[in-house]
Amino acid sequence: MKCFIHGNQEAVAVCKKCGKAMCASCSSYSGHSGLCPVCRKQEFELKRTRLNTEIESYKWPIIGYAALTILFCWTIIGGIYGGYKWYQCSQEKSAKQLEVCKLTAEINKLNKALSYRSTSSSI
Numbered sequence: 817m818k819c820f821i822h823g824n825q826e827a828v829a830v831c832k833k834c835g836k837a838m839c840a841s842c843s844s845y846s847g848h849s850g851l852c853p854v855c856r857k858q859e860f861e862l863k864r865t866r867l868n869t870e871i872e873s874y875k876w877p878i879i880g881y882a883a884l885t886i887l888f889c890w891t892i893i894g895g896i897y898g899g900y901k902w903y904q905c906s907q908e909k910s911a912k913q914l915e916v917c918k919l920t921a922e923i924n925k926l927n928k929a930l931s932y933r934s935t936s937s938s939i
Contacts, residue, residue, distance in 0.1 A: 821853065831855055 817827040819839035827837030831852035838852045846856040 817837045819825040819827050819842055820836040821842055822839050825839035825841065828840045829838055829843045829850065830836070831838060832850040833855040834852060836852050836854075838846075842853050846853050849856060851859065
């Protein structure tokens with residue numbers, strides 16, 4: 817029996833899938849898997865197609881997790897910025913409240929001084 821690819825070579829094995837005869841060269845080329853190079857190629861193509869499909873299925877989860885990561889980072893950055901602004905506002909508020917207290921004290925002193933003037937001028 818002759819090899820179906822190399823017609824001048826004697827066959828040493830038969831493909832387990834298609835039953836075609838193959839020579840030692842074809843058998844070694846397909847890794848002595850018991851498959852002829854054509855069937856081995858088809859097996860590899862099917863595996864490649866399946867792997868590409870699996871790779872595509874990972875695309876959306878990766879995009880989703882990336883979006884969540886970006887959202888999480890923006891939340892952290894926003895929280896830090898918001899916290900800083902809150903601290904800054906509370907400091908400004910405290911300074912303004914202190915100024916209001918000082919002005920109130922000054923107004924009370926002036927009211928007291930003015931009340932003496934009105935009572936002393938009526939006598």
